[in-house]
Amino acid sequence: MSEAIDEFLAMMAAERGAAANTMAAYRRDLEGAEEIVGDLALAGKPSLARLGKAWADLAPSSVARKASALRQFYGFMVDEGLRKDDPSSSLPRPATRRPLPKILSHGEIETLFVQAEEEAASEMPQSVRLLAMLELLYGSGLRATELVSLPLTAVPRDAPFLTITGKGGQQRMVPVSGRAKEALTRWLEVREEKSRYLFPSRDKHLSRVRLYQMLKKLALRANLSPEKLSPHVLRHAFATHLLEGGADLRVLQNLLGHADIATTQIYTHVDAARLVALVNERHPLADRRAPD
Incomplete structure (x- = not known):
């Protein structure tokens, strides 16, 4: 890998506070391009133009990201x-449309929780843990990484909030519902490991991959399609239903x-009819009638 890529990644980490996953994605994309065109620091427009052909079989979203x-x-x-020059104008510019996340209905969420609550009634630590994680994913809208890496100190004592460290090291406060707080209390009662993480695994915290696996298996036991369930789907359901x-x-x-409300607008979809009704009911001029 060229020294320039190392310098770029160091800048992303130091000045923009890029998260570890973001840094890893940049590294993969830049190293992959360098394997095709050679040293990126020296590559010109003709070299970069070859990337369009090399990426021809990739999805438009992947090409846009690279x-x-x-x-x-x-x-x-x-x-x-x-x-002195910027050769990036020769890079492909695929037309992309950000897809909406998969959707879980209110009924499917209810089915999922019924299954998780029935299993947690056994007081088996793994089942109680899964219920607590489910409550935080759907009840507080946490990302998978935010959930699994929660420190034990994040559990609220008096105030019903969690302090979350999200992308780029940005902190925010998220509410913890009464249901989630009860589930967390049950989990802490059966949690045996001495760890600084709320959801420990060996000498670290539970992995994102393991969380995905647990949710897929829960969906199967609840007679739901496992393809429809993931931490991201639960986060989307949290936003959509709110x-x-x-x-x-x-x-x-x-x-x-x-960071940008445009992301929220894409991430949370609502039907046009409900938005029209909302404007008609809530707009300051809603009670004024047009003259005959």
């Missing part, structure tokens, strides 16, 4: 005076930890 990483890399090179209940979009932005 091209974005390279554009940021070359922007850094120019800003730092390491290059929005359906009348939550403000700005409030959701804060709860979800989105």
Whole structure:
């Protein structure tokens, strides 16, 4: 890997506070491009133009992500005076439309919780733990990484909030429902490991992969399609169902930890008819009638 990539990643970590997963994705994309065109620091427009053909079989979203990483890399090179030109204009620009996340209905959420609660009634530590994690994923809208890496000190004592460290090291407060607090209390009563993590595994915390596996298996036991369930789907259900209940979009932005409200608008979909009804009912001029 070229030294310039190392310098770029160091900048992303130090100045922009990029999360570990983001850094790893940038590294993969930049190293992959370098395998095709050679040293990125020296590559010109003709070399970068070859990437379009090399990426021809990839999904448009993957091509857009890779091209974005390279554009940021070359922007850094120019800003730092390491290059006078920016060759990224020759990169492919696929038309992409961000897909909406998968959806769980209220009935499916209910079925899932009934199954988890029945299993937790056995007081088996693994079942109690799964219920507590499910409550936080759907009840507080946590990301998978945020959930599994929660420190034990994050458990609320008096105030019904969790302090979450999200992407880029940004902290936010998220509410903990009465149900979730009860589930956490039950988990702490049966939790045996001495660890600084709320959900420990060996000498660290539970992995994201293991969390995905646990949810898939729970879906099967609840007679739901395992393809429909993941931490991200539960986070989306949290946002969608709150929005359906009348939550403000700005409030959701804060709860979800989105830096840009545009992300929240894409992430939380509502039907047009409900939005029209909301405007007609809540707008300050809603009670004024047009003259005959």
